[in-house]
Amino acid sequence: MESKLQVYNSLSGKKEIFKAINAPHVGMYVCGPTVYSEVHLGNCRTFISFDMIFRYLTYSGYKVRYVRNITDAGHLENDADEGEDKISKRARLTELEPMEIVQKYTLDFHNVLALFNNRPPSIEPTATGHIVEQISLAEDILNKGLAYESNGSVYFDVDAYNKEYDGAYGExxxxxxxxLLSNTRALDGQSEKRNPADFALWKKASPMHIMRWKSPWSDGFPGWHLECSVMSSKYLGNHFDIHGGGMDLKFPHHECEIAQNKALDGKKPVNYWLHTNMLTLNGQRMSKSTGNTLLPGELFTGDNDKLSKAFSPMVVRFFMLQAHYRSSLDFSSNALEAAEKGFNKLMDALAVLNELEASEDSNGFELNTWVEKLHASMDDDFNTPVLIANMFDGVKYINSIKHGDATISSSDLELLKSTLSAFIFEVLGLKPEEEISTSGNDELVNDLMQIILDSRMRARQSKDFASADRIRDLLADLNITLKDGKMGAEWEVK
RNA sequence: GGUCUCGUGGCCGAGUGGCUUAGGCAUCGGUCUGCAAAACCGAGUACAGCGGUUCGAAUCCGCUCGAGACCUCCA
Known part of the structure; x- marks a missing residue:
């Protein structure tokens, strides 16, 4: 399969031509959320970025198996209750079953991503559903001599791994x-390790620990990084195309994942590592401890003190896509408001496009060049900001045709329609805002509006502008905006 | 402290050696309109600072200042 797509590979630090191992099939694994609290907007940005990547690969003709895990167990929490994982700690506090917490926040996660119009992944495996495989991988690494058991826990032996594979840890x-040695702080179980850089494959559970499973070594739970190694290789094979996640997971999580997979046969598990950048709020990293955080629900309702008003999921998605996925992005009211206007302009143009009439031939625009530019921008490491900039050239053309300053042939009109809607809906995953409901009586409202507009038009024709403006002002009070055009007035609810 | 990334016009945000004054928002002027709105046309303001490499740098190198990420769960 011929590909012009270039992706930035974190492993090499360069943009590389994308070549699928088994084209047209592509295997992509993305680290999903830990479901112990509501997803915040930063999480959402990562998953929106990978949704866009998933969509563009699919649009480009690849058959993508997109695997994204749910971490529902196993992550140690670094505070007073050391050794207890996040899920069980939260469960204890709220007197719920761990899986009740997991269920609640998994549903929340899915709901939020659906609002952002993300497509679901092909497979969404859970850590707790793959305990057997995780134990098995830990055994394999032990047998290979690259891990050791200590007091019921199993640790990956970074030194032994580095000797075997030429210092691969850190690649x-x-x-x-x-x-790393001099900077590692004292963690629970540190004394059990031979080397501070070693990390747990299996951890013996303390008596207080709710979530626990039997293993050859102890009743316990899997280590921090094991689930992704297991689930990616189980569903995508030992060698697959793309692994993604947020920048903050690069170390140690992804480094350890590579080590675990590589431990068995020395072969690199993943060809392309993609990392998305962070989202900040008013110039500061989102953090629950400082209160500088924003939940999707607060954004959609405007119920927070960080933003001046509510913003819809599609405006937020558009805003995020106006920045490159590898750049950090700052969230602010001003920036959102600007994005909202731009988004509406784009959507308005799409509506205009559907009403355009074709001419004998086209002039005023290089349509084929434009189509190529749209593809080229996405082929350049999924450069959505440039794509959107190019799309606005098309918007100008559309509006010019409407005003009679340019023309378009019927075949070009079809090409323009299909291309623009493909990029907006399929690739960027945008969709028009929900129409404001008029009590399910849209037809009646339309007819009534026609009567109102007709009487205003008559007033204007008889130069009774006072009456015409009065009608316009009264409608404006109802959030109805009029646009006078050659073919009569149009109206829309804002 | 260590590793790394970044610093673009009023705001957001692309661009990595020699026309991109990308694009969106905002501002100003014009066209259209009875007046608006929308749209279209035009305009301006920029590359953190200092020094170096080069015929030529926002783009490469060095230093300074500033911001951020990771080093510990974290998208």
Missing amino acids: LSGRKVED
Whole structure:
């Protein structure tokens, strides 16, 4: 399969031509959320970015198997209750079953992503559903001599791994084990490790720990990084195309994942590592401890003190796509408001496009060049901001045709329609805002509006502008905006 | 402290050696309109600072200042 697509590979630090291992099939794994609290907007940005990537690969003709996990167990929490994982801690506090927490926030996660018009992944495996496989991988690494058991826990032996594979640990993050040693703080179980850089494959559970499973070593739970190694290889094979996640997961999570997969046969598990950048709020990193955070629900209702008003999911999605996925992006009211106007302009143009009449031939625009530019911008490491900039050239053309300053042939009109809607709906995953409901009586409202507009038109024709303006003002009070055109007035609810 | 990234016009945000004054929003002027709105046309303001490489740098190198990420769960 011929591909012009270039992607930035974190492993090499360069843009590389994308070549699928088994084209047209593509395997893509993305680290999903830990479902112990509501997803915040930063999480959403990552998943929207990968949704866009998933969509463009699909649009480009690839058959993508997109695997994104749900972490519902196993992540240690670093505070007073050391050794207890996040899920069970939250469960204890609220006196719920761990799986009740998991269920609640998994549903929340799915609901929010659906509002953002994300497509669901092909497979969404859970960590707790793959305990057997995780134990099995830990055994394999033990048998290979690259892990050791200590007091019921199993640790990955970074030194042994580095000797076996020529210092491979750190290949993704650029870290050196020597640098890590002096900076590692005292964690629970540190004394059980031979080396501070070693990380747990299996952890013995304390008596208080609710979530626990039997293993050859102890009643316990899987280590921090094991689930992704297991689930990616189970569903995509030992060698697959794309692995993604937020930048903050690069180290140690993804570094450890590589080590775990590579431990068995020394072969690199993933060809292209893609990392998305962080979202900040008013210039500051989102953080629950400082209160500088925003939940999707607060955004959609405007019920927060960070933003001046509510913003719809599609405006937020458009806003995020106006920045490149590898750039950090700052969230603010001003920026959102600007994006909202731009989004509406784009959607208005799409509506105009559907009403356009074709001419004998086209002039005033290089349509084929424009179509190529749209593809080229996405082929350049999914450069959605440039794509959107190019789309606005098409918007100008559309409006010019409407005003009679340019023309378009019927075949070009079809090409323009199909191309623009494909990029807006399929690739960017945008959709028009929900029409404001008029009590399910749209036809009646339309007819009534026609009567109102007709009487206003008569007033204007008889130069009774006072009456015409009065009608316009009264409608404006109802949030109805009029646009006078050659073919009569149009109206819309704002 | 260590590793790394970034600093673009009023705001957001592309662009990585020699026309991109990308694009969106905002501002100003014009066209259209009875007046508006919308749309279209035109305009302006920029590359953190200093020094270096080069015929030529926003783009490469060095330093300074500033911001951020990771080093510990984190999208």
